[in-house]
Amino acid sequence: MxxxxxxxxxxxxxxxxxxxxxxxxxxxxxxxxxxxxxxxxxxxxxxxxxxxxxxxxxxxxxxxxxxxxxxxxxxxxxxxxxxxxxxxxxxxxxxxxxxxxxxxxxxxxxxxxxxxxxxxxxxxxxxxxxxxxxxxxxxxxxLSLPGLRKLKRLVDGGFFGRILSVRGEFGYWVFEGDWQEAQRPAWNYKQAEGGGIVVDMFCHWRYVLDQIFAPVRSVYCQGAVHIPTRWDEQGTEYAATAEDAAYGVFELEGGIIAQLNSSWTTRVFRDELVEFQVDGTEGSAVAGLRNCHAQHRSATPKPVWNPDLPVTEKFRDQWSVVPDNEVFDxxxxxxxxxxxxxxxxxxxxxxDFVEGAKGVQLAELGLQSWREGRKLEVPALSIEAGS
The missing domain is CATH 3.40.50.720 (NAD(P)-binding Rossmann-like Domain)
Incomplete structure (x- = not known):
């Protein structure tokens, strides 16, 4: 051959x-x-x-x-x-x-x-x-993660009806580096070296939102340096100057509201390190890195709010597994x-690089939103000179 x-x-x-x-x-x-x-x-x-x-x-x-x-x-x-x-x-x-x-x-x-x-x-x-x-x-x-490919399959098949909201949680606890070695290099927490979770994760969120759901039209971001002191790979103490958590609200075309939390200062109580819940008029789904579960409108139970009684329903058991239907690499x-x-x-x-530039645009607007404490529109991106 x-x-x-x-x-x-x-x-x-x-x-x-x-x-x-x-x-x-x-x-x-x-x-x-x-x-x-x-x-x-x-x-x-x-x-x-x-x-x-x-x-x-x-x-x-x-x-x-x-x-x-x-x-x-x-x-x-x-x-x-x-x-x-x-x-x-x-x-x-x-x-x-x-x-x-x-x-x-x-x-x-x-x-x-x-x-x-x-x-x-x-x-x-x-x-x-x-x-x-x-x-x-x-x-x-x-976009090539098994869980998100299954989620995209549901979107393309019209499973959700009109999509109302997307809620995402990403993150885990990154050790400070003093008594346990940090899982991420020190530069991630230094603004002067290009660190910060907004630049890291908002580039991801841009293409996930744009290409699975709808184009991003506005952003509001609240960042935080929750852990101000860390230790580098040599065990030297340093001041963290780049944010280790970001809490974003995005409005998408068609009125879809997305809330995405990104954090290196959270302990995981989820099935996977990242999870997205999508709610629509006809159904909902929860997708992680590999798995995806869905609940159709016709199979949605009717929970009763009563804080005086213990919960007897197993809510996770009320969702159906979305099958692989293919081999994921x-x-x-x-x-x-x-x-x-x-x-x-x-x-x-x-x-291409235009799509890459859109991710940088959203990260830059997210940082500006945090500094100014306000929602910002996300304009159409042009790469033409002088535009």
Missing amino acids: NERRVGIVMNGVTGRMGLRQHLERSIVAIREQGGIAAADGSMIIPEPILVGRNELKLRRIAEQYGLTRWTTDLSEALAEPDVEIYFDSQLTQLREKGVRAAVEAGKAIYCEKPIAEGLDAAVDLARLVRDSGLKNGVVQDK NGFKVQWEMFLRHVVDDAPFTW
């Missing part, structure tokens, strides 16, 4: 997300399964070149996964003749420089969100890659396969 080998510069694989989700569970997994089928019947085989700032870490990662190509020199990697794709999962502060270098080298570009630190820079990058004519995409992995891997086919076969990939 013919093989179509595609060189991919992977910049930022020494980080947690770049290593686990993108390299190990996506690119290495695709290689181990023998690639993916192209339109002409050949097998697309990704050939990663690892790029980062720490030579020792790169060497160890390459050895762990049986890879031979790595470098600390991005220009050297982009100059390799087989390279067709540049992937970026660096710190957000470093992303713009890497993307511009890839555009200059004429490579297709796929990168993590947010695509830039601020909206102006995100729009500039979106305009740059559009004008270059290069294929481009931004990771929007939550890792969400990051699914989108990597789609982007590889986009590059090789010109297959559709709708999540």
Whole structure:
């Protein structure tokens, strides 16, 4: 069988997300399964070149996964003749420089969100890659989660009738780092280093709301630095300057109200780390990372409010399981396969840099809403110069 080998510069694989989700569970997994089928019947085989700032870490990662190509020199990697794709999962502060270098080298570009630190820079990058004519995409992995794909199936099938509201809870307790090691790097809690949960999560919420339910039309955000003192990876105490929780209310087109809480300072009493409840005139559903349960109007019980008596109903038992009906793969891997086919076969990939810029827009408006204490409209985003 013919093989179509595609060189991919992977910049930022020494980080947690770049290593686990993108390299190990996506690119290495695709290689181990023998690639993916192209339109002409050949097998697309990704050939990663690892790029980062720490030579020792790169060497160890390459050895762990049986890879031979790595470098600390991005220009050297982009100059390799087989390279067709540049992937970026660096710190957000470093992303713009890497993307511009890839555009200059004429490579297709796929990168993590947010695509830039601020909206102006995100729009500039979106305009740059559009004008270059290069294929481009931004990771929007939550859309490929099994639970949300089942939820989207219900939406597309008209299960909810008129959707009234979406309520989402995301988060877990991230240890402060003094008596137990923190699960997230210290930069997440430093404003000067691009930290903060608004920038991290509002980019996700934008595409989840826009593409599963309806476009976002307004935002009200209340952020908080609940834990003002933390300890970094070296055990050094530092002041947390970026918010560790954000409580958002979004109005969507058609009058749908979404309430989404994002927190690294909450202890989990849910079935999954993220859950969405959608209520509509004809039915409701609750979806997490993998599971989804639904309750139709015709099967909705009639609870009676009586605080003087103990609850005898098992409310969770009154919901039906939404079946898988398909085999679900890792969400990051699914989108990597789609982007590889986009590059090789010109297959559709709708999540481009304009969609990435929309996420940055919502995060920026969320932070502004918090500072000013008011609801803000979310205007249509244009990447045209002077607009």
